[in-house]
Amino acid sequence: MVSEAKATVAKSIGTRATDGKQLTRGAVALGGLAAGYFLVVGLHRAGVLISDYYLQILIWVGINTIMGVSLNLINGFTGQFSLGHAGFMAIGAYVAAYMTKILGAPFAPALLVGGTAAALGGLVVGIPALRLAGDYLAIATLGFGEIIRVIILNLDVVGGPRGLPGIPAHTTFLWVYAMAAATVVIVRNLIWSRQGRALVAIREDETAAETMGVDTTRYKIMAFVVGAFFAGVAGGLYAHKITFIDPSQFDFMKSIEALVIIVLGGLGSITGTVLAAFVVTFLPEALRAFADYRMIIYSLMLILMMLYRPRGLMGTAEFGFRQLGLGDARSSARDVGGQAMGRNDGPPPVLETRGVCMDFGGLRAVSDFCMTLRQGELVGLIGPNGAGKTTVFNVLTGLSEATCGSVHFMGNDITRKRPSEINDMGIARTFQNIRLFSNLTVLDNVRIAFRGERPYSMTEAVLRAGRYSSQEEEICRKSMEFLRLFGLDDRASEIAGKLPYGAQRRLEMARALATGPKLLLLDEPAAGMNPQETHELLELIRWIHERFDLTVLLIEHDMNLVMKLCQRIIVLDYGNTIADDAPADIVKNRRVIDAYLGEEAV
Amino acid sequence: MLRKSLVLVVLVLLIMSAVALGAEEIIIGLVTPVTGDVATFGMSVRNAALLWEKQVNSRGGIQGRKVKILVEDDKGTPAETANAVSKLISQSKVLMIMGPVTSKCANAGAPIGQANKVPVLTPTATDQAVTAIGDHVFRACFIDPFQGQVMSKFALETLKAKTAAMLYDIGNDYTKGLAENFKKFFEAGGGKVVVSETYGAGESDFSAQLTKIKKANPDVLWLPDYYNTVGLITRQARQLGIKKAVFLGADGWDSPELLPIAGESIEGGFFSNHFFAGSTQPAVVAFVRDYEAAYKSEPDALAALTWDACAIAESALNASIKKVGKLDRAALRDALAATRDAQGVSGKMAFDENRNPIKPAVILEVKNAKFAYKSTINP
Amino acid sequence: MPGGLDISMVVQQLVNGLALGSVYALIALGYTMVYGIVRLINFAHGDIFMLGAYYGYFAITMFKIPFALALPLAMGLAAVTGMAVERLAYKPLRQAPRIASLITAIGVSLLLQNLGLKFFEARPRPYPRIIPMVVWDVGGVVVSNVQLIMLALAIALMVLISLIVYRTKIGKAMRAVSFDKDAARLMGIDADMVIGVTFALGSALAAAGGMLVGFYYNRISPTMGAMYGLKAFVAAVVGGIGIVPGAMLGGLIMGVAEVFVIAFVSSMLKDAIAFAILIVILLFKPAGLLGRAVREKV
Structure with missing residues (x-):
């Protein structure tokens, strides 16, 4: 699934060329399969090499x-x-x-x-x-x-x-x-x-x-x-x-045998599995000459193979068309000049929480949390460590179920909805401790988040038919667009976990945006950034806020950033809302200053 | 040029005559588990077969032809059996297959022999379905119903038992077949099976089942498993206070290992078998003596059955070579089917129309830490 | 069932189940300790149990060592074997994906079993008789001295291991490494040594289990490890894998449950019902009986 974005970004491949390659791939696959079959059967009929055994x-x-x-x-x-x-x-x-x-x-x-x-x-x-x-x-x-x-x-x-x-x-x-x-x-x-x-x-x-x-x-x-x-x-x-x-x-033991095959081949590698199926099936037969020692040698070889190839014979790599120079253009990225698109239709959406509280064991992490976010607002959620900010995010996104109270998003009660349903309705988030799909490529991270209006079905995926091709191209194109907006397009084929910290933060935001949200929740996006990066982040958030017509709720410890960015700030302390005001008034608020005393210079 | 051709012709003639003089070897494939869970049974089979190979060759072979046994491991699993049989037939071109040992392996391996018209003679697979696979499949052992019938009759008539309990391995075709047939004949004869319990392969704790059996207080307890498990059951049974019930079993009991495992708990038990190792018949005496000399242990039932199978094979090979003058699978099959009076340790053996052996059973008793002859039952 | 429930039978079955369960518990302890410290399902553990039984067997029959000495000797040898396996087969894979060590463990299990089949011979062996069996009948409930000795030894070993884990310095180090290997290293704990000791202790317990099985059931065979290993592994998971008291509880529950299913439901469906119970337990307690579900920090 490794995309070769860099190589292909530069040269745009026309649709016709893609179709041509697709046909070639199909023909090569079919031809290869048929050739393999007739080779085996021919040899068997002729009695050469392949006996009944x-x-x-x-x-x-x-x-x-x-x-x-x-x-x-x-x-x-x-x-x-x-x-x-x-x-x-x-x-x-x-x-x-x-x-x-x-x-x-x-x-x-x-x-x-x-x-x-x-x-x-x-x-x-x-x-x-x-x-x-x-x-x-x-x-x-x-x-x-x-x-x-x-x-x-x-x-x-x-x-x-x-x-x-x-x-x-x-x-x-x-x-x-x-x-x-x-x-x-x-x-x-x-x-x-x-x-x-x-x-x-x-x-x-x-x-x-x-x-x-x-x-x-x-x-x-x-x-x-x-x-x-x-x-x-x-x-x-x-x-x-x-x-x-x-x-x-x-x-x-039969289940174990199947497990050995996939681990030996490489978890997540199909060609590796086929290879390992050969090894695991042939090896005991090849060792027949050793009679009583056969299984001893077999198990020793199994151990040695794992010791020398702990990620399996193929790792997660595949042998496929790419090695034959017939790569699938859709699985790599291409340059696109189209317009960025978010889902920006619909009436002014409002998020409203009514008396939300959250208990962990005996501990009340959030109590009676009431908040209203109006369409297009950029709101900061601040408070000392342990104030319950992330807990609020978890409740809003469905990861935690509120002990009491309710959450309404665009007129719908989402209190008991699953995170994926909530995301479908238009709330996306990032995480305090970045949670990328870190073994996947940058491009795949964004592609996972994309869903069309009428996504193609599993049958279409398996048959490579119907809406599959057009939608995949669309997803790929839009994902690259997002990456470009976040300055990540030239890293599309890199493994997400290996990106520098700042880039990971940006990728996480790109991924969240790719789900097409109306409300974006950012959990400490500036954590670990230097002033220069923080400044760029400020510009970026402002820009996406405007560009995608978003409502943004932001948790942040960097007061400078919050003050500059937010139109309104909500302050939490020990689970209680102690202030909800414009930035200029927040800095004068006595309770806020008390709460922060000794923690940060406001 | 002419000279070269002449040399070539002479050479070819020489080689051909050498082959004719040396007479083609008789290659027999032996499919038996030498690894895996039932390797202990497979070893006995291999021991007996290789002992026969040595003896028959030292006698000058069969009709002047040497016998060669190729052993292939089936690991006790059907899939490996299919590979072993297939390899022996298509790679090693064996004349016949001896084995497989267990019924489930025979059920998977014998169809390949049948399809290739290679005679298959299993020494030990008792499941009725095995010989039903086709006219090329033979066996040297009893089928399940026979031993079930013999022992239920013995229980009813000799022991005057009215009630019986059974304890057998649910996952093993051999013990389940024997259990079902014992029940069928015992109840047909007027007895009643009051409790029937099972366990799984490899288990060693039977206290829960035996506690139930103790409560039912049966006259006899039918334990149709192999010696390695039976010994454990009888010990735990006596320990839990099952005193009245007489233990009954089948040929799986026959092993020198039974007594050390079971200890005195098995005293007074009876089981059906193919032969009595202490018999004074010359064939038995010679077999037991030679086997002990070669392997430093007494032969068990599996070894004895393999010996019988070898005797059957020897007589059929003799007859077929005599008849057609060469090694021929079809002739060998016909000769096997026509077997009469093959002399093994079980006595004189012949095949019935279903290619199952017609041979007597003996009932042995465990007495003073030894197997003692009780009676012979003819089919 | 016919005759209805009868108290002496229930008690008898409970005794049977506890005897069986104590062996499961001993083996399960090794699984759980190793899992707790390196997060590895050590499939070879059942075969170490088998080796332990054979070490004891050869010590008693070939070298004529009395049982009381053969037991610690077999435990020591098994400990060395366990450590050797860890060093050779698992340690090189400590940085590799967990599943790689799992497959290696399966390989080691196959290797030990097949070595056993070859060098100990495939035939099952009767265990040497150590003491004459005495059977007591207490109101219809039959208990033997062998059963009592087995139960007592198993409990003593479990107490001993708990003391080691919870009361000694090395136990503290084990718990520290289990909690956070890197942090423990920073505190000056030699994690490799601690892991080695854990394998040694677990293997020693398995060997004791093996000898007790030989002693009680009087039969050992090279393939005995597979079935006991699987059941003990399940017991460890049910108790909450990685938790020492969980393994004991899981083992005893496994033994008693198995016996009661045979006694009061059906011996034919024993394993199916036993597993169904386990799945249900896991559905209600996804981290095992004594395990606490770890809340993922988001």
Whole structure:
């Protein structure tokens, strides 16, 4: 997903050229796939190199590829630690085998139904994923996998522990090859789309993603459902190749095997996954000559590979068209001369909080907070450390739920809304301790935040059809525009976390603006800046305030900045509002001076 | 030019005659787990098969042909089994496959043999479905219903049992098959299975299940698992105060490891088996003696069954080579199907129409920390 | 169930469950201590447990060392093994993504298990008898001296480890490193040493668990680590991974829950129900029973 902005910014690529390349890419992909298939089948027919034995191993490679790529979607791209992938595979295998063997259904619908049943399983597992994270989620998914296995163990209709023998051997190399290719293409297309960026944003920083308008619930479940579907298809293919399935084939170690594949390949790398599927499948076979020592050597090699390539064989890098000189122009940035656009329509919006309070345990962080922001105002929120300023921001953006009181935005009650919904309605924010998606590029940080009016669907993303192309180009163009406004366009392809501090602050503001807000909340934007940078920031905030017709609420300790910038200042102390006035009056306010006494020279 | 051609022709003739004189080796693929959870079973199978290879070659081979066994590990998993079988057939071009050892591996591996018309002879896979895969699949062991029937009959008639309890591994096809068949025949014969409990693979605490069984107070307790688990169960059962119930089991009990693990708790238990190691029959005496000499331990049931399978293979190879004069898979299959009077440790063996062996079972008793012969039951 | 509930059976099952749970707890402690300090699910821990059982076995059978001495000896050897594994396989990856060490841990687990299969032989071995078993029947509840010794030893070790973690200097250093490795370093704590000690303590406990399993159940095998390891790991998570008392609680709950599901629900569905309970517990307590959900600072 690394964009090569610098190289391409200079030379504008015409739409026609893009289409030409797109066609070429499609042709190269199809041609390559077909050539690979006919090479393998030709060699097998001719009896050269590829015997039945090797063809069979290649089939396992294909199935492991599907398992790996689908798990990578959940684990590598979305960052949800799943240890239950074998459970999905089991559902797919059993449902498909039941359809063909017992109901006599044809293979293709059986695979589809198997995949769909597994996807339903993914839906069920996605639900704990909403509450659990990290290793706790891993345990819940592990438990799910085991539960599936025990249930099958007790299902006599599919043979229980004795398993289901005599499944028709429908799986051919062509089937596996085609399905593996389809999985790779679909997951790749999904990842390089707006949906994919949302998934990656969840992995990078769930809270920031949510405040940038990513509906994390929906996307997490989507990752589980799509991942489970393909695991189910892999299960169906497996069952119709091995012709005998029993619950022990889908135990915990099978999930571990899929995990090993994606970590060895590189979490978040699809080509790495394919490579690792080859390694993990072939290695034990290649070591057969060592007889009893085979597994000892296998595990030693696994350890050594991880020690020498801790980020996997491919890291997060991909081998793809770019290395072949066929890069996708849409995934890189291009120079644009268009007008910047914000969402600036609608009646004068007003933010109003009514008696908001917030308790943490016994501690009241904010009490009876009442505030009204009028359209176009630039308001400062100040107060000593621990006064509850950030807590107010968290309540306004839905990250914390107010203990009492209510928040109204443009006439709607948003008190109990999720952060992503609030962001959708037009409130964006930055964070005190910058929360960029720091492993992603500068451009991607902004692109994640962008949403069109009628964003393209997942199907369009996967098929690269419909509104996909035009919207992606639009998103890319507008994102570059934002970067240019913030002086970041020549750094579009850099990794966000590696930017200098000031640039990170600006990027965070660019990202917040990209969500198209009407109200922008800035949490200490000048923190850590030198006077020169602070001055530039002042100009920048003034400028965006005007340019995007924004209402701005600003938390800041730099009094100089606040005084110069804000039309009105609200002062918080120990959770109470002690003043709400024009800057000139604030400096004379006795209570404010008391509150700040010894803290800052006002 | 002419001279060169002549030399070439002579050379070719020489090589051809050398091949004819040396007679093609009989290559048999052995698919058995030498790594993984059930490696302990796979080792016994490999030991017995390699012992036979050595002995048969020292006897001069079969019809003058040396036997070569290629061992491939199946790790006890179906997918690895499929690879091992496929490799032996398409890379090593074996004449026949011996194995796989467990039923689930046989269910995954045997179809490949069947599809390639390579005879598959499993020494130990008891699941009925295995030989139903096709006419190229044979086995040397009892099928699940047979031992279930033998032991339920023994319980009803000899022990006069009225009630039985069962405790078996829910995740293991062998023990589940035996449990179901015992129940079927025991209840058909007028007995009642009062409580049936299960556990999972690798577990070692059965106190909860046994506490329930103790409450039901059955006449016999059917424990159709392998020795390594049975020994644990009987100890815990006696410890929890199950005194009345007689322990019953099947060929999985047969191992020199059973008694050290179970200790005195298993005294008075009965199990069905293929042979009695203390028998005075010459075939048994020779096998036990040679096996102990080679491996420093007594043969268990898996080794004995492999020995039987080798005996069947030897007689069929003999017959097929005699008949067609060369190594031929189709002829070997027919000869296997026609097996009569193959002499193994179980006695004389033949195949029925489903390619399952017709052979007697013996019932052994654990008495004074030894296995003692109780009776023989003919099919 | 037939016959209704009967008190002696409930008590009997409770005794059974506590005996089983105490072993889970011993193993879970190692998981939790290691996790607490390096945030690594040490999959190889179950296999260290297996090694511990074999160390004890060989000490008793080949070198004729009495149990009372073999136990600390096996614990010491396992501690050295654990430290060696940490040094060779995990330490080089301390700066790498967490998941890389996880896969290495899986590799180490496979390695130890396969080494065991090769060098200890695949066959299960009967554990040497140390003391004759005595069984008491107290009002229908059967308790054996072996059970009591196991329970007592497990509890003693748990008390000992709690004392080490909460009452000694090294324990304080462990807690400091667990809380913030860099800050601890700044305070002059040798973090690498502390991590090594943590692995050593955890491994020693696992070895004790292994020997107790051998002693109580009388059977050890090279693959015994997988099942116990998995259950203990789950127990550690349920208790709140990284929290020492949590591992003990989780282990005991795991043991008792398993036994009660068998006794009063169904042994066929045991694992399914046990896991379902765990998932439900986690849904209500997302950081485990004794874990506190950490509020993310925004």
